[in-house]
Amino acid sequence: MSRSSVTGPDAFTGTTPDTALRTADAEQKGAMLAADGTPLKRSLNRALRAQKLRALALIAPLLLFVVITFIAPIADMLFRSVENQIVVETLPRTVATLDEWDGDGLPDDATFQALSVDLSVAAELKTHTRLGSRLNYENTGLSSLFRKSGRGVDEIGEGYLDQFVAVNPAWEDPLVWAELMGDPAWLAQAREADGAGPRFELAAGIDEILPRTADAYTAFADIVQTVDNDNPADEEPWAIVYQMLYLDLMDAPQIDGPPLLAEAAAAVPGFATFPAREGFAEIDDGWTDPATWRTIKTFSGPYTSGYFLTAADLRLTPDGIQREPEETRIYATLFGRTMFMSLTIMGCCILLGYPIAFLLSNLPMRTSNILLILVLLPFWTSLLVRTSAWKVLLQEQGVINDILVWIGLVSDGNRLALINNQAGTIIAMTHILLPFMILPLYSVMKTIPPSYMRAAKSLGATDWTAFWRVYFPQSVPGIGAGCILVFILSIGYYITPELVGGTTGTFISNRIAYHISQSLNWGLAAALGTILLAFVLALYWIYDRIVGIDNVSLG
Amino acid sequence: MGLPPYASTGQKIWHYTFLVICGLIFFFLIAPIVTIIPLSFNAENFFTFTPGMLAFDPDAYSLKHYRDFFTNPDWQQALANSVRIAPVATLLSVTLGTLAAVGLSQSHVPFRRLIMAILISPMIVPLIISAAGMYFFYSRIGLQGTYLGVVLAHAALGIPFVIITVTATLVGFDRSLTRASANLGAGPVRTFFRVQMPLILPGVISGGLFAFITSFDEVVVVLFVGSAAQKTLPWQMFIGLREQISPTILAVATILVVISIALLTVVELLRRRSERLRGLSPA
Structure with a gap:
């Protein structure tokens, strides 16, 4: 916004509360009173405040609307570019135990046990596949690993289940478990209730005697109630709960609990062991690869710079930041191409726009107004219409190639490939953005007095010198404004490159769209978008310094 | 921007060249939009002018694409x-x-x-x-x-x-x-x-x-x-x-x-x- 704004308080010439206040300030020696007897200064202050509030009240609805419908979405995108809650939300226990792992070899058994609980929960909630896709961006293969493990995780601990049942068949009874783990008051209500019943509550003190079992059983009860809408008192616990019971009983030499528990505690030292680690190795040997674990640990934080690094062709690995291998460095190429093509389009727009703006500003008003319509018509025509026109004209069997063949410039067999490549994008976008170059140039050139050129010529300058030394420097602000406008618009363009650009003429925005709708890597799309946005805002800041956003005119 | 009466031949050539260049640019601006209008009346499902259209044969023109738009x-x-x-x-x-x-x-x-x-x-x-x-x-x-x-x-x-x-x-x-x-x-x-x-x-x-x-x-x-x-x-x-x-x-x-x-x-x-x-x- 330019500082020469006409509506600013300082530019206002009449008496306003503000200027009157200043006058009052300057003149006031004794207390000057307003008509109602209050000191004038206070009365004017009140009026000024009321005026400010009134203005804000008029603006507030729209401001609120824009903040909710537009600013919040942009903020959401910025947030998503660093957000990485999914790992810690899906695998909370695993992430907690991995904290102590030093990254050498495989993590300890506690981690595998934590993973078995987390994965059982995730498999029921079906979040393990999403986590798999997320981690697959960082380590290819993890997607199938998680899918497979989600299917196989309910077998982990089955060995213990069988052994506990062999000791006493009562272990198979859901009610026995509910009595052991649940709060008696909860159980009484749960047995009366239909469906899920009241929310599961752990019996007092059980989490001290059997901490891991209590945790696994709580997770089980929660899933049974929220996902399946069943009563935990009617459902047999997951196999991993038996595994946790085994581990708890092995760790606690002294059990003072119900006889059933004491009986089991006496039996467990004789049990065959089925470590969770081996269970996972059986499902997929990806779990025995330390790289899998290092990836999970590296991306376990709630926020990550991973997406931005990917957007810069870097990769966050457990060993630090590394460059992508040569063949997968696509983003630098893509950003480079976006820059290069935007600059080319901008250059074409100057070349084509300058003569037109010069002609329009030097013709009599009547003629130039008519010719201006030829510039405004494309400006007002639907973008899709212009793109379809180019798609039709530039085809191999299209009008342009037909004419070239007819003239004889090109033989019928060698029709030019004008579409689905960079040439197509540059031609179509130059046409689409040309009015944005001509209009600012024209508005600047109109203000250059023709007498300057005449003066230069009468002082002996040739036509060229007069133009180059006198006229051109005065038109530079217009070129600057037009260039920035065209450049900003073109680096964010999506539709035209998508339709006429093929694979070599696409921009970074096409990649963003691809990640949103096809690869579903939203974080990367958000990171690419954030980089593009930062770039555009920087350019706008420059534009604002040169021309002022207030001076954007709309034809 | 008239040409002064004393303009030299070179200036005249340049003046008219400039006008031609501007004409071509205006053509570039308008032609794509104008071209699609006759093409939309094409009786064939082609995206270029058929020989019939170039010969102004009435049979080569039709409203069938408009009919499609209003019925599809x-x-x-x-x-x-x-x-x-x-x-x-x-x-x-x-x-x-x-x-x-x-x-x-x-x-x-x-x-x-x-x-x-x-x-x-x-x-x-x-x-x-x-x-x-x-x-x-x-x-x-x-x-x-x-x-x-x-x-x-x-x-x-x-x-x-x-x-x-x-x-x-x-x-x-x-x-x-x-x-x-x-x-x-x-x-x-x-x-x-x-x-x-x-x-x-x-x-x-x-x-x-x-x-x-x-x-x-x-x-x-x-x-x-x-x-x-x-x-x-x-x-x-x-x-x-x-x-x-x-x-x-x-x-x-x-x-x-x-x-x-x-x-x-x-x-x-x-x-x-x-x-x-x-x-x-x-x-």
Whole structure:
């Protein structure tokens, strides 16, 4: 916004509360009173405040609307570019135990046990596949690993289940478990209730005697109630709960609990062991690869710079930041191409726009107004219409190639490939953005007095010198404004490159769209978008310094 | 830019070369739009002039692509959606935008620059970024894939145009008129509707037209925020161009060109009227 704004308080010439206040300030020696007897200064202050509030009240609805419908979405995108809650939300226990792992070899058994609980929960909630896709961006293969493990995780601990049942068949009874783990008051209500019943509550003190079992059983009860809408008192616990019971009983030499528990505690030292680690190795040997674990640990934080690094062709690995291998460095190429093509389009727009703006500003008003319509018509025509026109004209069997063949410039067999490549994008976008170059140039050139050129010529300058030394420097602000406008618009363009650009003429925005709708890597799309946005805002800041956003005119 | 009588041969050659160059550039600007108009009457499903068309054979021309547009349920659905979305979005942005523009034109507005920057931002941010952000955020709050979501998104995109045109009209507004009206006993609401509104109406209408065109022509945001049930005319054209390009697109394009010529005329007339009302000579 330019500082020469006409509506600013300082530019206002009449008496306003503000200027009157200043006058009052300057003149006031004794207390000057307003008509109602209050000191004038206070009365004017009140009026000024009321005026400010009134203005804000008029603006507030729209401001609120824009903040909710537009600013919040942009903020959401910025947030998503660093957000990485999914790992810690899906695998909370695993992430907690991995904290102590030093990254050498495989993590300890506690981690595998934590993973078995987390994965059982995730498999029921079906979040393990999403986590798999997320981690697959960082380590290819993890997607199938998680899918497979989600299917196989309910077998982990089955060995213990069988052994506990062999000791006493009562272990198979859901009610026995509910009595052991649940709060008696909860159980009484749960047995009366239909469906899920009241929310599961752990019996007092059980989490001290059997901490891991209590945790696994709580997770089980929660899933049974929220996902399946069943009563935990009617459902047999997951196999991993038996595994946790085994581990708890092995760790606690002294059990003072119900006889059933004491009986089991006496039996467990004789049990065959089925470590969770081996269970996972059986499902997929990806779990025995330390790289899998290092990836999970590296991306376990709630926020990550991973997406931005990917957007810069870097990769966050457990060993630090590394460059992508040569063949997968696509983003630098893509950003480079976006820059290069935007600059080319901008250059074409100057070349084509300058003569037109010069002609329009030097013709009599009547003629130039008519010719201006030829510039405004494309400006007002639907973008899709212009793109379809180019798609039709530039085809191999299209009008342009037909004419070239007819003239004889090109033989019928060698029709030019004008579409689905960079040439197509540059031609179509130059046409689409040309009015944005001509209009600012024209508005600047109109203000250059023709007498300057005449003066230069009468002082002996040739036509060229007069133009180059006198006229051109005065038109530079217009070129600057037009260039920035065209450049900003073109680096964010999506539709035209998508339709006429093929694979070599696409921009970074096409990649963003691809990640949103096809690869579903939203974080990367958000990171690419954030980089593009930062770039555009920087350019706008420059534009604002040169021309002022207030001076954007709309034809 | 006439040529002086004493111009040398070189100057004459250069002068006419320059005019020819300008002519070619104007041709470049207009030709693509003009070419599709006759092509849309092609009797064949081709995208180029058939020998029959070049010979002006009446049989080579037909209205079949227009007939397809008016009978094909896909296109009719798209047209209906466009007509349902654009006016509502325009109404929203014009109402809120005019109100805010009046507020912004007061002489004392705290944080004016910041507020202006926020209100103009939907025009500055590249559409693909707005679309991505809105897609993420609207899916969170359940607006993605709904009619309301598309209308809100389009209203947000139209607001900068309303703000810019209406504030520009208000710059030339003589504030002593509102004071005179207040002096004669009219309340602020009455003053607004009876004195201020008629004078800034041309600006409001042209801002509304810009907002309407923005929504009617918009495809990136609706592609992401909308679902198949909100498929608009530009969306249908986009699909048509990307997948199975059919000559019906040319008929639709021709209709849209006619609409934009009509809108351009209206905006131009409004601009002149506004300048006359403000006592400025047409610039």
